[in-house]
Amino acid sequence: xxxxxxxxxxxxxxxxxxxxxxxxxxxxxxxxxxxxxxxxxxxxxxxxxxxxxxxxxxxxxxxxxxxxxxxxxxxxxxxxxxxxxxxxxxxxxxxxxxxxxxxxxxxxxxxxxxxxxxxxxxxxxxxxxxxxxxxxxxxxxxxxxxxxxxxxxxxxxxxxxxxxxxxxxxxxxxxxxxxxxxxxxxxxxxxxxxxxxxxxxxxxxxxxxxxxxxxxxxxxxxxxxxxxxxxxxxxxxxxxxxxxxxxxxxxxxxxxxxxxxxxxxxxxxxxxxxxxxxxxxxxxxxxxxxxxxxxxxxxxxxxxxxxxxxxxxxxxxxxxxxxxxxxxxxxxxxxxxxxxxxxxxxxxxxxxxxxxxxxxxxxxxxxxxxxxxxxxxxxxxxxxxxxxxxxxxxxxxxxxxxxxxxxxxxxxxxxxxxx
Amino acid sequence: xxxxxxxxxxxxxxxxxxxxxxxxxxxxxxxxxxxxxxxxxxxxxxxxxxxxxxxxxxxxxxxxxxxxxxxxxxxxxxxxxxxxxxxxxxxxxxxxxxxxxxxxxxxxxxxxxxxxxxxxxxxxxxxxxxxxxxxxxxxxxxxxxxxxxxxxxxxxxxxxxxxxxxxxxxxxxxxxxxxxxxxxxxxxxxxxxxxxxxxxxxxxxxxxxxxxxxxxxxxxxxxxxxxxxxxxxxxxxxxxxxxxxxxxxxxxxxxxxxxxxxxxxxxxxxxxxxxxxxxxxxxxxxxxxxxxxxxxxxxxxxxxxxxxxxxxxxxxxxxxxxxxxxxxxxxxxxxxxxxxxxxxxxxxxxxxxxxxxxxxxxxxxxxxxxxxxxxxxxxxxxxxxxxxxxxxxxxxxxxxxxxxxxxxxxxxxxxxxxx
Numbered sequence: 001x002x003x004x005x006x007x008x009x010x011x012x013x014x015x016x017x018x019x020x021x022x023x024x025x026x027x028x029x030x031x032x033x034x035x036x037x038x039x040x041x042x043x044x045x046x047x048x049x050x051x052x053x054x055x056x057x058x059x060x061x062x063x064x065x066x067x068x069x070x071x072x073x074x075x076x077x078x079x080x081x082x083x084x085x086x087x088x089x090x091x092x093x094x095x096x097x098x099x100x101x102x103x104x105x106x107x108x109x110x111x112x113x114x115x116x117x118x119x120x121x122x123x124x125x126x127x128x129x130x131x132x133x134x135x136x137x138x139x140x141x142x143x144x145x146x147x148x149x150x151x152x153x154x155x156x157x158x159x160x161x162x163x164x165x166x167x168x169x170x171x172x173x174x175x176x177x178x179x180x181x182x183x184x185x186x187x188x189x190x191x192x193x194x195x196x197x198x199x200x201x202x203x204x205x206x207x208x209x210x211x212x213x214x215x216x217x218x219x220x221x222x223x224x225x226x227x228x229x230x231x232x233x234x235x236x237x238x239x240x241x242x243x244x245x246x247x248x249x250x251x252x253x254x255x256x257x258x259x260x261x262x263x264x265x266x267x268x269x270x271x272x273x274x275x276x277x278x279x280x281x282x283x284x285x286x287x288x289x290x291x292x293x294x295x296x297x298x299x300x301x302x303x304x305x306x307x308x309x310x311x312x313x314x315x316x317x318x319x320x321x322x323x324x325x326x327x328x329x330x331x332x333x334x335x336x337x338x339x340x341x342x343x344x345x346x347x348x349x350x351x352x353x354x355x356x357x358x359x360x361x362x363x364x365x366x367x368x369x370x371x372x373x374x375x376x377x378x379x380x381x382x383x384x385x386x387x388x389x390x391x392x393x394x395x396x397x398x399x400x401x402x403x404x405x406x407x408x409x410x411x412x413x414x415x416x417x418x419x
Numbered sequence: 420x421x422x423x424x425x426x427x428x429x430x431x432x433x434x435x436x437x438x439x440x441x442x443x444x445x446x447x448x449x450x451x452x453x454x455x456x457x458x459x460x461x462x463x464x465x466x467x468x469x470x471x472x473x474x475x476x477x478x479x480x481x482x483x484x485x486x487x488x489x490x491x492x493x494x495x496x497x498x499x500x501x502x503x504x505x506x507x508x509x510x511x512x513x514x515x516x517x518x519x520x521x522x523x524x525x526x527x528x529x530x531x532x533x534x535x536x537x538x539x540x541x542x543x544x545x546x547x548x549x550x551x552x553x554x555x556x557x558x559x560x561x562x563x564x565x566x567x568x569x570x571x572x573x574x575x576x577x578x579x580x581x582x583x584x585x586x587x588x589x590x591x592x593x594x595x596x597x598x599x600x601x602x603x604x605x606x607x608x609x610x611x612x613x614x615x616x617x618x619x620x621x622x623x624x625x626x627x628x629x630x631x632x633x634x635x636x637x638x639x640x641x642x643x644x645x646x647x648x649x650x651x652x653x654x655x656x657x658x659x660x661x662x663x664x665x666x667x668x669x670x671x672x673x674x675x676x677x678x679x680x681x682x683x684x685x686x687x688x689x690x691x692x693x694x695x696x697x698x699x700x701x702x703x704x705x706x707x708x709x710x711x712x713x714x715x716x717x718x719x720x721x722x723x724x725x726x727x728x729x730x731x732x733x734x735x736x737x738x739x740x741x742x743x744x745x746x747x748x749x750x751x752x753x754x755x756x757x758x759x760x761x762x763x764x765x766x767x768x769x770x771x772x773x774x775x776x777x778x779x780x781x782x783x784x785x786x787x788x789x790x791x792x793x794x795x796x797x798x799x800x801x802x803x804x805x806x807x808x809x810x811x812x813x814x815x816x817x818x819x820x821x822x823x824x825x826x827x828x829x830x831x832x833x834x835x836x837x838x
Contacts, residue, residue, distance in 0.1 A: 019454045118619060285714075
């Protein structure tokens with residue numbers, strides 16, 4: 001097996017990685033992106049904030065890879081050494097870029113902060129290197145070819161900044177340079193309220209396909225089916241992918257809530273807007289998590305009016321009109337209280353829908369009859385009596401997990417009502 | 420800077436890592452363990468299931484590290500190549516180990532499964548290698564010194580198996596061989612409301628220390644300083660670390676909100692409990708995110724009563740008593756509305772504190788005078804007039820970022836009030 005002379009290598013720089021303080025999610029993201037672009041990728045290296053060892057690692061990488069992708073070490077502090085170490089290795093002087101300084105000054109001003117001298121070094125790039133703009137952070141990266149047949153890309157270690165820079169600048173640049181001829185296209189179908197194994201059995205024959213391929217993933221309570229094919233262009237790809245996507249949607253029905261970037265919150269939002277309806281929330285154990293999820297969507301103010309965080313029982317009574325007797329007789333975590341919360345918030349905020357959550361997130365507060373993980377989700381539509389659904393999320397995955405599943409399941413319940 | 424001649428290197432083998440299909444959590448686990456043992460660890464390498472490239476990577480690692488820790492490639496399938504590739508590289512024959520075969524047969528029987536021929540290869544180890552038992556899985560690893568001054572440990576890629584093997588066999592072996600005499604201890608100081616560069620300059624002399632070392636990190640709007648030292652035991656370590664921790668705390672003052680596992684929410688919770696006070700929230704642009712953060716803490720019901728998600732202006736008026744005139748004259752995103760929201764929720768829920776957030780999360784809704792990222796955070800204490808602080812988070816990092824900073828800054832504002 002000979003090396004592909006167009007292969008890429010990911011080099012992650014940061015002592016915090018070698019101390020295990022952070023997980024190298026950047027390397028996984030870049031690996032996925034390189035696979036999508038069909039760019040061969042045979043090695044990944046992690047090295048600390050040490051100029052000598054960085055130079056040794058780069059020297060090795062230069063011998064076996066033609067595209068070196070660096071993350072980390074672009075910050076303002078003395079242990080951020082990536083740029084200067086690369087310049088030194090290739091014996092090229094660093095030059096201060098006024099446009100970078102201006103951009104950084106503007107961003108600091110926006111945050112009402114003052115730029116300190118140590119930030120200046122973030123404007124230094126090797127002579128001849130192109131700036132790789134950082135739209136979401138202060139320090140830019142660079143696109144640099146220090147010698148023929150070698151391309152260097154540098155990114156900050158902050159994942160959100162690195163991803164934005166990769167997609168907005170690095171990918172178009174790489175394509176323009178002839179990397180990634182055949183691209184892997186895919187669509188991801190997203191499911192809620194169905195187990196991975198159950199779904200896998202329903203679509204078993206499709207999981208055997210070779211083109212497109214259909215691969216199941218599960219995580220965060222959601223199940224996904226990724227339908228992929230390699231093609232020279234999107235039209236060809238979609239002609240292969242879409243028929244299979246439609247087959248899966250037909251089989252899965254309402255369990256499939258969306259595709260690709262859809263989320264439960266965005267799908268619920270689209271359904272409410274199409275019907276010109278509104279929703280309000282009443283939350284106990286989620287403490288505002290459901291409202292927070294609904295408002296992740298820009299423009300959600302069209303259909304989301306607000307709600308009441310009724311963490312304390314007195315708030316359930318005073319602000320939502322839950323009957324004290326019901327709290328005493330049924331307990332706060334009960335079908336009746338969930339229904340009264342949903343109706344109460346719907347009527348007080350004058351929305352089409354009221355959506356409520358009351359449960360035991362744990363780790364304490366569970367009983368024989370009402371264990372940790374028991375959650376009631378209520379939904380009330382105008383001029384109709386409310387109903388509540390009982391969920392048992394279990395305790396073994398902890399408080400955050402119960403709260404997350406509760407908020408998502410509430411969105412899913414409303415989604416199915418709206419269908 | 421010379422290499423430590425007792426340094427370790429982690430080599431992760433698996434094409435699935437290069438495709439980004441899995442996250443390399445094994446490397447983080449081993450990094451943490453090596454740091455704890457005080458075993459220097461300067462490089463990590465990831466390479467695919469390819470004998471030639473595995474050999475190249477190992478040849479490089481042998482030159483710079485004395486302890487090579489492999490994960491992955493021990494399975495029964497043809498693409499599991501770690502053991503045979505290492506044997507070939509060092510030109511040592513593989514020998515079938517009957518005790519391994521018996522152990523595997525026993526485990527298969529226990530699970531009512533039949534051992535297939537392909538499992539036999541998992542019993543092959545290089546001549547002279549010790550078996551590294553795998554209590555929770557089928558394939559064992561090995562402890563092998565193919566030449567003087569070089570030790571090789573191999574583990575399966577399955578994290579649970581690798582971890583069990585590491586703790587039960589590898590660590591005792593390494594200690595017995597004189598590795599890890601001194602352990603690295605550290606404390607992490609956590610800061611909010613100060614830029615990394617500003618803090619770094621305030622504590623600049625301390626960043627130059629060699630024992631303990633002080634290293635800054637930034638992420639999610641928070642800044643951290645990690646104070647670390649190598650010591651034979653915790654008492655010795657803390658004697659070195661604590662004076663520096665106290666110096667930093669003295670320099671940083673209220674900007675330092677906690678240590679190690681403290682969070683803004685947990686610190687606010689402790690302060691409220693110590694004063695037997697309570698808080699309620701009134702949220703506009705965060706849509707419940709502040710309440711959700713407060714209730715991440717188990718037992719928060721002692722001091723958090725609930726709140727109102729006043730996303731729509733009518734809700735601000737009806738449920739919080741915000742004056743319609745103020746909304747018209749000042750606009751929803753204004754100092755006065757933030758104050759009225761804080762007072763309104765405090766009085767309606769009968770809490771000691773009312774905390775409010777109103778702002779423009781974007782991406783739309785910004786104006787010349789009120790740009791995206793402008794947020795007012797209000798705080799009201801019982802029997803006192805409210806005050807509001809103006810924040811300018813900018814638009815360049817997006818809606819989620821503005822909402823996250825808003826919720827955290829509200830907690831930080833309350834924290835500083837409680838101090």
